[in-house]
Amino acid sequence: MAKPILQTDFPDLKLAGRGKVRDIYDMGEALLIVTSDRISAFDVIMNEGIPDKGYVLTQISAFWFRQMEEIIPNHIISTEVKDFPAACRKYAEQLEGRSMLVKKAKPLPAECIVRGYLSGSGWKDYKATGSVCGIKLPEGLLESSKLPEPIFTPSTKAELGTHDENITFEQMVAMCGRELAEKVRDVTIKIYCKARDIADSKGIIIADTKFEYGIYNNELIIIDECMTPDSSRFWPKDGYKPGGAQPSFDKQFLRDYLETLDWDKTAPAPDLPEEIYRKTGEKYMEALVRLTGKGK
Numbered sequence: 001m002a003k004p005i006l007q008t009d010f011p012d013l014k015l016a017g018r019g020k021v022r023d024i025y026d027m028g029e030a031l032l033i034v035t036s037d038r039i040s041a042f043d044v045i046m047n048e049g050i051p052d053k054g055y056v057l058t059q060i061s062a063f064w065f066r067q068m069e070e071i072i073p074n075h076i077i078s079t080e081v082k083d084f085p086a087a088c089r090k091y092a093e094q095l096e097g098r099s100m101l102v103k104k105a106k107p108l109p110a111e112c113i114v115r116g117y118l119s120g121s122g123w124k125d126y127k128a129t130g131s132v133c134g135i136k137l138p139e140g141l142l143e144s145s146k147l148p149e150p151i152f153t154p155s156t157k158a159e160l161g162t163h164d165e166n167i168t169f170e171q172m173v174a175m176c177g178r179e180l181a182e183k184v185r186d187v188t189i190k191i192y193c194k195a196r197d198i199a200d201s202k203g204i205i206i207a208d209t210k211f212e213y214g215i216y217n218n219e220l221i222i223i224d225e226c227m228t229p230d231s232s233r234f235w236p237k238d239g240y241k242p243g244g245a246q247p248s249f250d251k252q253f254l255r256d257y258l259e260t261l262d263w264d265k266t267a268p269a270p271d272l273p274e275e276i277y278r279k280t281g282e283k284y285m286e287a288l289v290r291l292t293g294k295g296k
Contacts, residue, residue, distance in 0.1 A: 002051045002052055003051070004036075004037035004048070004049025004050060004051050004052075004053070005036050005037050005049065005054060005094060005098075006036060006037060006038055006049045007023065007036060007038075008023045008034050008036065008091075008094055010025065010088075010091050012087050012090070013025040013026075013027070013032065013087060013088070013091075014026045014027075016031065020038065020040040020043075020045055021035060021036055021038050021039070021040065021053075021054070021057070021230065022034065022035050022036065023036060027084075027085050027087075027088075027101065028085075029104070030077055030085075030101050030102060030103060030104060031101075031102050031103075031104055032084065032088065032095075032099060032100075032101055032102075033099060033100045033102055034054070034094070034095060034098060034099045035053075035054035035055075035057045035058045035098045035099070035225075036049070036053075036054050036098075037049035037050050037051060037052070037053045037054050038053075039053060039230075039251060039254065039277075039280070041251060041254050041255050041258055041269075042255070042258070042265040043158065043164075044265065044266065044267050044268075044269045045267075045269065046254075046269045046272055046277075047268075047269055047271055047272070048271070048272045048277045049277070050277055050280050050281045050284060051277075051278075051281050052281060052284075052285065052296055053281060053284055054098035055097045055098045055296055056228070056229070056284045056285055056287070056288045056296075057098075057225060057228045057229075057230055057284075058079065058097060058098045058099065058100065059097065059288055059292065059294075060226075060227065060228045060229070060287065060288055060291060060292070061100075061225045061226045061227075061228055062076065062079050062100070063291060063292050064195060064226035064227045065222070065226050067194065067195070067198060068191050068194065068195075068222065068226070071187060071190050071191055071194065072187050072191070072220065072221065072222050073219065073221045073222070074221055074222045074223070074226070075100075075102040075103045075105055075214065075216070075221055075222070075223040075224075076100055076101075076102055076103075077100075077101040077102055077103060078100070078101045079099070079100050079101075081095050081096055081099070083101065084099075084101050085101075097296070102223070103216050103221070104216070105214025105215060105216040105221055105223050106214055106215045106216075107157075107212060107213070107214045107223060107224075108176060108180075108184065108212070108213045108214060108215070109156075109157060109175050109176065110154045110155065110156065110157065110167070110172050110175055110176065110184075111154060111155045111156070111157055111164055111210050111211075111212065112152070112154055112184055112185075112188045112210065112211045112212065112213060113152070113153045113154060113155055113166075113208060113209070113210045113211075114150050114151070114152055114153070114188045114189055114191075114192040114208065114209060114211075115132065115147060115150065115151050115153055115207070115208040116146065116147055116150045116192065116196055116206065116207060116208060117144055117145065117146050117147060117205070117207035117208065117233075117235075118132075118137075118141050118142070118143060118144060118145045118147060119143065119144055119207050119208060119233055119245075119246075120208070120233065121166060122153065122208070123143050123144075125166065126141060132151060132153055132166075133151075133153035133154070133166045133167065133168055133169070134168035134169070134170075135151050135153065135169075137151075142242045142243045142244075143242070143243060143244055143245065144207070144235075144240075144241075144242045144243065144244065144245065144246050145242045146242070150189050150192050150193065150196075152169065152185040152188055152189055153166060154166075154167050154169065154171075154172045155167055155210075169181065169185065172184075180220070183220060184213055184220070187213075187220070187222075188211055191211070191222075192206070192209060195209070195227050198291075199234075199291065200237065202290045202291055203236060203237045203238060203290060204234050204235070204236065204237060204249065204287065204290055204291065205234070205235040205236075205237050205240055205246075206227065206232055206233070206234060207232075207233035207234075207235055207246070208232065208233050209227050209231055209232035209233075210231045210232070211224075211226070211231075212224040212225075229249055229250035229251060229283070229284050229287050230250070230251060232250060233246075233248060233250055233252060234248055234249040234250045234287050235247065235248055235249070236248075236249070248283065249283045249284070249286055249287035249290075250283065250284075250287070251280065253276075253279060253280055253283055254272075254276060254277075254280050257272075257276050258270070
């Protein structure tokens with residue numbers, strides 16, 4: 001099992017910021033995004049990393065970005081270290097397979113979530129109100145039920161350490177303008193439907209997923225990551241049964257363990273047993289192999 005990379009430190013490069021998982025370096029005309037092995041749950045970063053997680057997330061994102069190019073352009077310039085600026089070359093060993101050189105886009109202020117199944121905060125919302133983000137749903141749905149059609153449910157972008165909050169589409173219109181909000185909604189659902197069918201053929205249900213978009217040269221592009229086990233709920237198709245939580249290839253396994261602890265879901269995070277972070281890593285790798293046919 002490879003030792004996890006929890007943080008990168010490249011003295012010759014200009015660090016622009018660190019997110020929950022990614023370290024971002026400013027390369028002038030472009031950004032270098034390096035995906036670490038950090039993992040967060042309930043918006044708290046765990047103390048332990050998941051071995052090879054950054055590699056898995058980068059490879060799955062690259063796979064989906066390529067699949068969606070006919071729907072929307074993406075931010076990737078290259079995922080090959082040999083194409084990166086010369087200053088990156090000395091860090092090639094850490095960058096290989098887990099980094100992207102990307103366009104500098106202006107991010108939209110909302111997270112763009114699409115749900116094909118009723119789970120997570122959507123299920124809690126439905127139980128309380130019969131709706132999700134203001135969208136009325138049929139009565140009698142169960143936890144993990146497939147929705148009659150995918151729904152677009154945006155959320156705010158929270159600062160590190162705080163929680164995203166679901167918003168209505170009209171609230172997103174107020175943030176972005178109607179024309180852009182409608183375009184984002186339509187593109188998001190179109191991407192999800194294509195990905196859902198591809199994943200279905202490989203034995204995976206994509207229950208929901210989250211996208212980020214930006215504006216680059218006055219054009220809408222998709223940025224950040226794309227339908228990874230960090231940003232999506234992946235369920236094995238062969239065990240699917242509505243009426244409760246599903247087995248998963250994503251961080252739900254970690255969340256389920258944390259729910260058994262006496263922890264208030266605020267920092268500091270509890271220490272994880274080796275079995276939990278090892279099994280989480282195995283689930284991530286299985287998602288990569290199923291989707292792309294290639295592991296590491």
